[in-house]
Amino acid sequence: MEINVQAFNHFFIINFSTMQNRIFFDKETIEQAKTVSIPVFLQSIGIEPLKTVGNEWLYLSPLRNEKTASFYVNTSKNCFTDFGGSEQMKGDSIRLVQIVNNCHFKEAVKVLLGLAPQTISFSFSGHSTSTKNGLTVAAVKPLTHTALIKYVQSRGIALNLAKAYLNEVHYLSNDKPYFAVGFRNDNDGFELRNSLGFKGKTANGVSTFDLGTDSIAVFEGFFDFLSALQHYDKQAPSISTIVLNTTNNLKAVLPILAQYRQINTFLDNDKAGLQALKTLINSCLNVKNYASLLYPNHKDFNAYLCENSNVNRLKTA
Structure with a gap:
């Protein structure tokens, strides 16, 4: 039998090239993709939950248009069910990516692996x-x-x-x-x-910015600190600053605060914030309460900022 060598070579090259482009995932890699949290995937495409009750998270369906939310995610099992959709609209994280992106299994795995962090440490040890x-x-x-x-x-x-x-x-x-x-x-x-x-x-502690001034600003949380910089149009604090990161850290920094002529506080207008303010005043420190001066009708500095700034303007900053 005569063999068409040219046709044979063409067939071989095409199929060999196709084999090279195929990606095969082992079982361990597929299982890693399945562990990527469905809320993390949904968050990556700009979809947030409307309600969370324990392990049950409720969303407007990313698979179809709806006005009443019926898309549920069980975070403990990492699975979803779209009760307003078809029987096929349920499953694990890989299945969800397949439906949302209209892609094949291997493409969905690649998407999820892209959301899974690489094991790189911020420390010098090189380990997580x-x-x-x-x-x-x-x-x-x-x-x-x-x-x-x-x-x-x-x-x-x-x-x-x-x-x-x-x-x-x-x-x-x-x-x-x-x-x-x-x-x-x-x-x-x-x-x-x-x-x-x-x-x-990941570890408890305050955040300090020591600028050598005789007055100091004290913030409860870092979004309040950033809100102050945003509000006053500054890239860095102009006086020494401590961000408590929790009012539970106040007692530990009282000896440091005692060294300053004036304490400018930007605490929350809630029970914990008011108690922290009381502790500072009872410690005989010279306290200026900016919460009562600047945002007395808001929970904190960030709530004040959000209500009094054009958030849409920032999207192009």
């Missing part, structure tokens, strides 16, 4: 860092993720200011990957926040 509260820091990098940028802008903070003080922190909790904005404290830890309502930290 486990913390006392069960979080494992996997990566710390400049703020670039679209969802986190939208989050800080929704809090009234311009992007250039946010990038100067915040990092993008990827971490593991119960072996599931998440990410948040991180504000570094003096103990080389990070105060973590994201748009899903998560508040956490």
